[in-house]
Amino acid sequence: MEERLQEVSRALSAATQTAALLPDATDLDFHSSIDPSFKRALGRVTEGLGALIERMSEWVEVPVGDASIDDVTQPSRFSAAVGDAIDRLLEQTDVYLDEYAGRRPVAAPAADTASASIPSKGKLPRHLLQANIPRPQDKFTTRPDNRADAPWSRPLRRGKPNAQVPLGYRDPAWGITESSCVVGQYGVEGDARLNPYHVEIQQTPPPLHSLRPPEPEAPKPLEMDAPDSSEPCPFVWVDSLAKLEALAVHLEEERVQEIAVDLEHHSLRTYAGLVSLMQISTRWGDWIVDTLVDEVRENAEMLNASFTHPAKVLVLHGADHDVLWLQRDLGLYVTNLFDTFHASKLLQFGANSLAYLLLRYLDFEADKRFQMADWRIRPLPKEMLFYARSDTHSLLYVYDRMREELLAHGGPVSVKEVFERSKPTASKVYAKEAWDPVGDARSGWRTLWLKMGGDLARASQDALPGTPMGREERLVRRLHQWRDAAAREEDESPHYVMPPQVLIGLAFRPPMTVQEAAARIPKNLAVAQRRLDSLVQAVNEEQAAYQSEAQKRVQSAAGDAWDLPEEDVGEAWQEGPSAPAPAEVPKAVQQGRLNTESSLADVRVWEQPAPAAVRDGAQLFRGLKTSEAGAAKPAAKKRKSLFDRSKPDEKPVESTLQRIRAECVQWLGGLFGQTVGVSTAKREPTEPLEASSPAWEAPSASQTKRKASPEPVAAPAEADDVDAVVPVAKHPKSQPGPRARKETAASVPEFDYGSAPSMLSAPRAPSESSLLRASGGTKAPKQGKAPKQRSNARSGNRSGTFSGGRAGQR
Incomplete structure (x- = not known):
């Protein structure tokens, strides 16, 4: 036994080592982050497994929800995602084994197995939203014509019943053509x-019976488990020409004065759309017309005799779409339309949907999940059949209750108002929608770009008018056009050909080869996968067109930069004697790589002399030394420092010094109340000063000596270059104290202003020798109450470097 175990262990050794090398979930994320090819391959495997799970769900007719690969591989999610479905399959297997063994009688097959899989709440199963069935339009006698260059037309082959004017009548004053279209x-x-x-x-x-007070009678409710039952009222599924003719006969009866109509539409697997069901109810029964049956579809036009009868009222809710679909697929028109939506608006209800009206008048809650169901499914599950029949089964009762309220509030005028508001809806005419190059429609390319383009889309939206479109925006437009053309040819919806997310992704990462396109387009997009060649061709053409236009703009900008206006500086070298020849133009400009004027402004401009007119008077060249100017005058000496200034003429200096001396002498004379060497110019008398004032003392020896100096202290008043000085008496408080004047006079030597080279050479007093605050005992004597010092923080002097007292300022 021991030897046997060793043999098994050796046999499993290689498999164990190989299994240990397999990456787990963490390793997969790591390898995906460093290897794009591995990430793409892993994505393809994941998509394939997801599609396999969906197909298995459709085969076994058991919903597994929106299970992903993580839900299947992780034990914590497996039970909630697919565990219940597997348990149900195992239970069915036990039942079948018991029936095969004879322990249980064989049960009869259910009429519709799909109805058993519809949950009562939550999202509808995928096989009800997008059924994998053959397309019905492929078997129609009249195939859809999706060509954009051919206008829509459906001739009335049975004539125009109940006509007041002949078919094809056009008022000459209208001035319209068959191709006239409006954007509704x-x-x-x-x-x-x-x-x-x-x-x-x-x-x-409006018919007279619609203006009379009604007698509402609530209809009998339908059975959920048997929606096709005729116990509440007769029910007929119209799927043949004979049944359609019987319905037409009933609707043309005189007793039938109101007809309730509703439609169920499908738009995913067809370009223009497809009417899948038409529900009709009268006060004597319910009919559901299978409009996917070819003979019913081709002969539905016979119902125009009752739909356009002036004595019959057609009751619809929100008929804006229904009127267009009736014309496009069935050739039916409506004259006396009573739209319950407009009645709810006129009555000012809080909500205007049909579900609200049914809940208000019948306390019936409609399951609106089935609005998005795939109504091409045959046979219909019982839940979908119940929903379809309920829409019109009680609509005539809602019509009576709303007329009752309208008559109670506003009388017959209110009812007539609803008919008037419904006439524009009944007058709508279907027209094929061509691809919009502007793209501002609800499904246009620009709307898609602004919604999903991110920052680039917002930037293009804020750009100035005339700004060229970016590469990504152009690709969105071209891919949108390609998708529209492919959808028309294949008779598929544009969303089915290529969802918006894929389109935007291709615009940001355009595939340049078929291999790149095949890798970036999901495999389930069969139409796009079949048309990879045309897709890549459209992308390459748009890329080439974008590059060509960009190169033209660059060359145009370069040409405009050479052709500068007269005021531009570039004109200097263009008109100069040494202007460059075309061969000397920079190579980068010739190749079109320079696309701005700023890149051309410095080409050979400053190497040329300025024109004489510009050089003499223009402010821009004032002070510029050109080659011609340099030849006329000797070059000036270059200054080495900012303070190395040329010495001015002597006369202005002497006159300035004389004026300063005269002002000083006059100030001193006013200070002592006497004239010291002043001119005989007339002066205003000064106020007498008190002798007892402590501010006035005898002048010091230095001051006396300075006044006795033989130098002239004032220029004659008659001199032209000396201004007359008018002394002004100073306030006693503003004069410096005698002690401060003595210290200043004793410490500051005389300064010769005439021979000094600079004012910076003047000696300073000890207290003024530094800009820093004095420290220690050098505090100035206190003279009265000093003014309040400003805060350093508020004045900007936070560090306190400079003196902050105002008393020391002059």
């Missing part, structure tokens, strides 16, 4: 006057 609320629509029943809609008054 729900896309592009034809001109309302192109409606074959436009005159009848506008001129037909």
Whole structure:
């Protein structure tokens, strides 16, 4: 036994080592971050496994929700994601084994197995939202025509019943053509006057029975488990020409005065859309018309005899879409339309949906999840059939209750107002929507770009008018156009051909080869995968067009930069004797790489002499030494320092010094109340000073000596270059004290202003020798109450370096 275990261990050694080398979840993330090819390969495997899970869910008809690979591989999520589905499959397997062994009788097959898988709450299963079924339009006799250059037309093959004007009537004053289109609320629509029943809609008054007080009678509720039952009222599933003819006969009966109509539409697997069901109810029964049956679709036009009858009212809710779909797919028109949506607006209800009206009048809560269901499924699950029949089963009762309230509030005028508001809706005409190069529509390329383009889209939105589009924005436009053309040819919706997320991703990472496109487009996009060649060609063409236009703009900008205006500096060298020849133009400019004027402004400009006119008078060249000016005058000596200034003429210096001396002498004379060498100019008398004032003392010896100096102290008053001085008496408080004057006079030597080379050579008093605050006992004598010192923090002197007292300032 021991030997056997060793053999098994040796056999498993290689497998164990290989298994240890397999990466776990953490290793996968690490390798994906450093190896893009590994990340792409892992993504393809993940998408394939996800598609396999979805297909298995459809095969076993058991919903697994939106299970991902992580939900399947992680034990904590497995039970909630797919564990319940597997348990249900195992239970069914036990039942089948018991039936096979004879322990249980064999059960009859269910009529619709899909209905058993619809949950009562939450999101609908995927197989109900996007059913994997053959496209019904491929078997239609009249195939959809999606060509953008061909206008839509559906001739009335059975004529125009209930006509007031013949078919094809056009008022000459209208001035319209068959291709006239307008942009309506729900896309592009034809001109309302192109409606074959436009005159009848506008001129037909509301029937008299619609203005009488109603007698509402609530209908019997439908059975959820048996929605096709005829116990509440007769029910017919119209899927043949015979049943359609029987319905037409019933609707044309005189007793039928109101007809409730609703449609179920599908738009994913077709370009223009597809009417999948038409629900019709009268006060005597319910009918659901299968409009996917070819013979029913081709002959539905026979219902126009009752739909356009002037004595019959067609009741619809929110018929803006329904009216267009009836014309496009069935060739049906409506004249006397009563739209319960407009009635709810006129009654000012808090909500205007059909679900609210059913809840208000019948206490019935409609399951609106089925609005997004795939109504091409046949046979319909019972929940979907119940929903479809409920829309019109109680709509006539809602019509009676709303008319009752309208008559109670406003009388017959209110009811007529609802009919008038419904006429524009009934007059709508279907028109094919061409691809919009501007892209501002609800599904346009610019709307998609601004919604999902991020920062680049916001920048393009804020750009100035005329700014060229960026590369990504141009690619979004081109890919959007390519997607629209492919969807028209394949008769698929643009979203099915390429979702918006994929389109934006390709615009930011454009594929240049077929291999790159195949790697960046998901495998489940079959239409795009079949058209990779045309996709790559469109991308390359748009890239080449963008580069060509960018190069043209660069060359145009370079040409404009050479052709400068007359005021530009560049004109100096263009007109100069040594202007460069075309061959001397910089090579970068010739190749178109320089695209701004700033890059050309410094090319050979400063190497040329300035023109004479500019050099003599222009402020820009004032002080500029050119070659010609240098030849006329000797070059000036270059200064080595800012303070190395040339010595001015002597006459202005002498006159300035004489004026300073005269002012000083006059100030001293006013100080002592006597004239010291002043001119005989007339002066204003000064106020007498008190002898007992302590501020006035005898002048010091130095001051006396300075006054006795033989130098002239004043210039004659008659001199032209000396200004007359008018002394002004000073306030006693503003005069310096005698002690301060003595110290200043004793410490400051005389200074010769005439022979001094600079004012910086003048000696200073000890207290003024430094700008720093004095320290120690050098504090100035206190003279009265000093003014309040400013705060250093508020005055900007936070460090206290400079003296802050105002008393020392002069």
